[in-house]
Amino acid sequence: MRLQRLQINGDRIEVAAPSHWTLLEVLRYRLGLTGSKQGCDKGDCGACTVLIDGKPVLACLTLSALCEEREITTIEGLLPAHLRSGGTGPDPVQDAFDRCGALQCGFCQPGMMLSARALLNENPAPSRAEIKDALAGNLCRCTGYTQIVQAVELVVAEAAGSEPEPPAWAPNANPWKNGCAKNGHEEPPARATDNGEGA
Amino acid sequence: MLRLPKFELENPTTVAEAVALLARHGDDAQVIAGGTDLVPNMKHELFTPDVVVSLAGIAELRGVCVRDDGTVCIGAMTTLDDVAASEPVRARALAVTQAAALIAGPQLRRMGTLGGNVMLDTRCQWYNQTHFWRQALGFCLKKDGTLCHVVEGGGKCVAAASNDTAPALMTVGAVLVFHGPDGPREVPIDDLWHPDGIYNKKVRGELLTEVRIPPRADDGTRLLGAYGKLRERGSIDFPLFGVAVRLDVDANDTIQDADLCSVALQARPVRLKKMAELLRGVTLGSDAFQDAVATCAAQAAKQCRPLANVPGDADYRHAMVPVYVRRTLLAAAAGSGPVHHI
Ligand SMILES: Cc1cc2nc3c(=O)[nH]c(=O)nc-3n(C[C@H](O)[C@H](O)[C@H](O)COP(=O)(O)OP(=O)(O)OC[C@H]3O[C@@H](n4cnc5c(N)ncnc54)[C@H](O)[C@@H]3O)c2cc1C
Ligand code: SF4
Ligand code: FES
Ligand code: FES
Numbered sequence: 001m002r003l004q005r006l007q008i009n010g011d012r013i014e015v016a017a018p019s020h021w022t023l024l025e026v027l028r029y030r031l032g033l034t035g036s037k038q039g040c041d042k043g044d045c046g047a048c049t050v051l052i053d054g055k056p057v058l059a060c061l062t063l064s065a066l067c068e069e070r071e072i073t074t075i076e077g078l079l080p081a082h083l084r085s086g087g088t089g090p091d092p093v094q095d096a097f098d099r100c101g102a103l104q105c106g107f108c109q110p111g112m113m114l115s116a117r118a119l120l121n122e123n124p125a126p127s128r129a130e131i132k133d134a135l136a137g138n139l140c141r142c143t144g145y146t147q148i149v150q151a152v153e154l155v156v157a158e159a160a161g162s163e164p165e166p167p168a169w170a171p172n173a174n175p176w177k178n179g180c181a182k183n184g185h186e187e188p189p190a191r192a193t194d195n196g197e198g199a
Numbered sequence: 200m201l202r203l204p205k206f207e208l209e210n211p212t213t214v215a216e217a218v219a220l221l222a223r224h225g226d227d228a229q230v231i232a233g234g235t236d237l238v239p240n241m242k243h244e245l246f247t248p249d250v251v252v253s254l255a256g257i258a259e260l261r262g263v264c265v266r267d268d269g270t271v272c273i274g275a276m277t278t279l280d281d282v283a284a285s286e287p288v289r290a291r292a293l294a295v296t297q298a299a300a301l302i303a304g305p306q307l308r309r310m311g312t313l314g315g316n317v318m319l320d321t322r323c324q325w326y327n328q329t330h331f332w333r334q335a336l337g338f339c340l341k342k343d344g345t346l347c348h349v350v351e352g353g354g355k356c357v358a359a360a361s362n363d364t365a366p367a368l369m370t371v372g373a374v375l376v377f378h379g380p381d382g383p384r385e386v387p388i389d390d391l392w393h394p395d396g397i398y399n400k401k402v403r404g405e406l407l408t409e410v411r412i413p414p415r416a417d418d419g420t421r422l423l424g425a426y427g428k429l430r431e432r433g434s435i436d437f438p439l440f441g442v443a444v445r446l447d448v449d450a451n452d453t454i455q456d457a458d459l460c461s462v463a464l465q466a467r468p469v470r471l472k473k474m475a476e477l478l479r480g481v482t483l484g485s486d487a488f489q490d491a492v493a494t495c496a497a498q499a500a501k502q503c504r505p506l507a508n509v510p511g512d513a514d515y516r517h518a519m520v521p522v523y524v525r526r527t528l529l530a531a532a533a534g535s536g537p538v539h540h541i
Contacts, residue, residue, distance in 0.1 A: 019208035019251075022238070041201040042239040044435065049306060058306045061238040063231075065208050066255050115305070136434035137304025 005068050008033070009077025010084070015064075023067055024048045024059035027074060035075035035110045039139075046138035049111030050074050056115045056137070075110035078117060092155045093117050100151040104142035112138045116152050125156055201242035201329070206249060212256045214378055218406055222380045224250045230406065231255075232276060232315035235307050240320060244330040245342055260314070260408060263287055269414030275314025275407045279303075282313050282364075291412050293424035294367035294443040297537035301428045302363050304435040313364060314407045317375065317388075321358035321396045321466055322437060323349065323508045341397050349508050356396030357465055359508045361437045365468040366460035367426055370445035371412050379405040392467035396508075399466045420447040420455050425536025427527030429519050431511060433540055438463040439511040440503075442471075442523050444531040452483040459495070459524065464503055471499050471524075483532045492528045496521035 006013045008031070017026045024041075027033040027050070039047030041060045048060040051073035073081065082091040089095065093116050096102070103109045112135060119126055119134035126134065131152045132145075140148065150164075157164035209228075211217040221228055229248035231237050232255075240246050254260055260276035263285045271287045282288055283300035302308055302316065325348040326333070326341050338344025340356045347353040365388070373388045386402060393401045415422065423446040430436040441462040447455045457478040459471040474495055481491045505516035523538060530536040 018205065020203040020205050022203065025202075038200060042242055043235055043303075043307060046304065046306060055309055056306050057310050058235075061234050061310065063208065063234065063238075063253070066210065066253055134305060137306045139435075 002065065004065055006064070006072060007070065008072045009074060009080060017064055019063070019065050021064055022060055023050065023062040023064040023072070026064040027059060033074050033076050037107050037110060039107065044139070045108075046111045046115070047108055049114050049138060051114055051118055054118060054121065056111075056118045058137075073114070075114060078113065091117060092158065093120065093152070096151040096154040096158075097148070100147045100154060102143060102147040102151040108138055108140040108142075112140065112148060116155075120152070120155060124159060126152070128153065201239075203238065203241050204244060204247045206241075206247075206251045209250060209252045210256050211252065211254075212258075214257060214259060214406065214408055217252055217254060217257060218378050218380060220250070220252050221404055221406060224252075225404065228252055230318075232312040232318075233278065233307075233310040234315075235303065235311040236315060236319050239327075243328060243333075245320075245326070254312075254314075254406075271412040273313055273410045273412070275317075275409060276312050277314075279308040279311045279313065279316065279364075280305075283308065288412070291415065291422065292367065292371040292373075293422065293536070294370055294426045294445060294531075295364055295412075297424075297426040298363040298367040298428070298441070298443060301426065301537055301539055303437075307435075313410055316362045316364045317368070317391075317410065318400070318407055319360075319362040319365075321356075321399050322361040323356075323358035323396065324510050325349065326358055349506055357506055357508055358396030359463050359506070360392070360399055360466060360468045361463050361509065362468075363426070363428060363438055363441050363462065366441060366462045367424075367443035368410065368412075369460040369468060369470060370424065370443045370458040374411040374413060375407055376409040376411065377402055377405040378408050383408070385411075389470075394466050396466040418447075418455070420449050422446075423448060423531045423534065425527050425531035425538060427523040427530070427536070427538035429511075429516065429523055430539070437509065439509060439516050440464070440505065440519055440523055442499075442527050444527050446478070446528075446531050448483060454478045454481050454483070459499070459528075461499075461503060463509055464505055465508075469503070471495075471502055473498055488532070492525055495528060496525040499524040 001016050001018050004015050015030050027036050036050055036059050037047035039045035043061050048058055049056045050059045052070050078091045093113050115135050115138050131149050154164045209220050228250040231251050231253050254276050260274045263273050265271050265287050271291050279299045279302050283296050289296045325339050340347050349357055368388050375386045376383055391400050393399055425444050427442045428438050429440040430438055443460050445458045449455055457475045459474045462468045477491050477495050481487045500521040503520045505513045507513050526538045530538050
């Protein structure tokens with residue numbers, strides 16, 4: 001057991017943990033930061049991805065005792081960091097994943113969004129191939145990845161003020177254009193129900 | 200959930216300190232670089248060292264430099280990502296940068312180091328498993344048991360060398376610098392390997408500090424190279440077969456020398472035989488080149504016998520050997536490598 005001084009999501013934290021604990025164990029079982037997921041626990045899946053000094057790495061293979069003096073960002077830190085840098089609401093990556101339905105069970109999402117955020121910080125206008133490359137270490141067993149890539153493309157397009165490409169499954173009716181109800185975007189069109197009244 | 204067994208962590212800041220720690224603790228100590236191989240292996244209880252010596256704090260082990268004589272020196276703790284992006288390494292060992300860029304996934308390439316890749320433990324589908332899994336099946340020779348699940352009645356472990364940079368470094372004659380209690384010494388990478396899957400290196404307990412790519416002969420030839428990698432998923436997996444190619448061509452595009460080395464077959468990376476003889480004197484783009492490439496591919500299929508050591512059907516892997524050898528040779532000639540399926 002030893003005292004570790006960690007810098008997590010902008011906070012300086014002192015935590016006592018054994019030397020053989022991974023960063024993922026310290027985050028989840030000492031600090032209650034359960035946003036970083038424990039998937040395979042051996043480097044295969046990317047669910048435990050966190051940013052260390054801005055770069056996505058795997059918390060399940062990182063010894064927390066070696067993380068002192070490094071800047072750690074977990075999914076819990078994404079929204080506060082966005083607010084600190086003058087933004088409103090969630091990080092645009094979180095917002096776009098939400099609006100695009102880029103998740104089903106959600107287990108891969110924290111890691112996926114951190115990899116996407118790190119990519120966009122480094123390269124604000126990545127190509128589709130660059131997006132796929134950057135997310136290659138984050139496995140998703142649910143979505144089939146299409147909406148995940150679209151979500152990142154939506155962030156890129158909106159930041160550039162250009163119109164996002166319509167998704168392959170709705171080439172003629174671009175759903176991003178109408179936006180969704182969440183986070184200050186337009187309400188979705190009312191849906192007809194069986195009794196003929198709007199939902 | 201996989202927990203690490205208990206150990207004490209040492210975090211030296213100089214090579215001398217690290218060497219002293221390794222000497223003091225002997226077999227009870229294990230080096231950790233990026234940890235991307237060692238941590239899963241420790242979680243599987245394949246290694247249970249009392250002391251883990253981290254190299255993360257040793258700044259002198261990171262980075263690439265070029266000496267006055269043209270030697271490219273890569274610090275053992277240089278990440279795979281940095282190796283893949285290094286211009287001096289690319290210029291002198293194209294297959295090495297291509298191999299490094301195809302290892303694992305992005306997070307792992309940022310954590311994993313070149314030193315850790317050279318010193319990687321051999322792999323086998325009956326070995327890289329949890330303690331519970333291995334116990335249920337019956338332990339094998341490499342760890343805790345007395346028999347091999349790959350070769351029936353086999354008395355020798357044939358777990359596969361699975362480090363992608365190893366064959367690529369062999370094609371450019373890399374030299375490894377190890378530090379032990381008696382100081383540094385150089386070991387040509389060809390001399391590192393030992394054909395035993397339990398531990399496939401001749402050096403033990405010493406610190407790998409640098410990988411050197413010696414200067415090229417001043418004979419007016421141009422270096423061409425490529426790496427070809429067969430794997431299950433293009434995004435993350437270890438090689439099911441890997442082949443590195445080096446071609447030295449003169450001003451007329453005639454091949455003066457060639458070297459092909461492969462990995463993920465047996466305990467050590469293997470140099471393919473007779474390749475230089477088949478390719479020397481042949482001019483790129485000619486019909487003779489096409490014929491030589493086809494002969495090399497057929498020869499490689501005869502020499503390479505994939506075993507049921509790593510995942511993937513061994514017959515399928517065997518059928519892919521000539522395909523990958525042919526495509527990687529063509530890619531080296533065209534400058535279009537690496538060769539992989541995604
Ligand atoms: C999901 C997954 C996929 C992977 N895919 C690939 C792949 O496709 N190809 C591939 O080649 N590898 C792959 N790897 C393995 C690994 O990520 C890389 O080989 C990496 O380069 C290992 O480097 P490291 O610094 O993390 O080594 P570590 O895990 O720190 O060390 C590996 C071994 O080398 C020893 N060692 C490390 N550095 C030194 C040194 N300087 N001197 C002496 N001994 C040393 C350690 O004691 C240990 O035994 C994969 C790993 C995972 C988890
Ligand atoms: S080849 Fe595989 S099964 Fe056989 S002894 Fe080696 S690790 Fe065990
Ligand atoms: S939990 Fe870390 S990679 Fe799967
Ligand atoms: S949404 Fe379930 S794993 Fe990606």
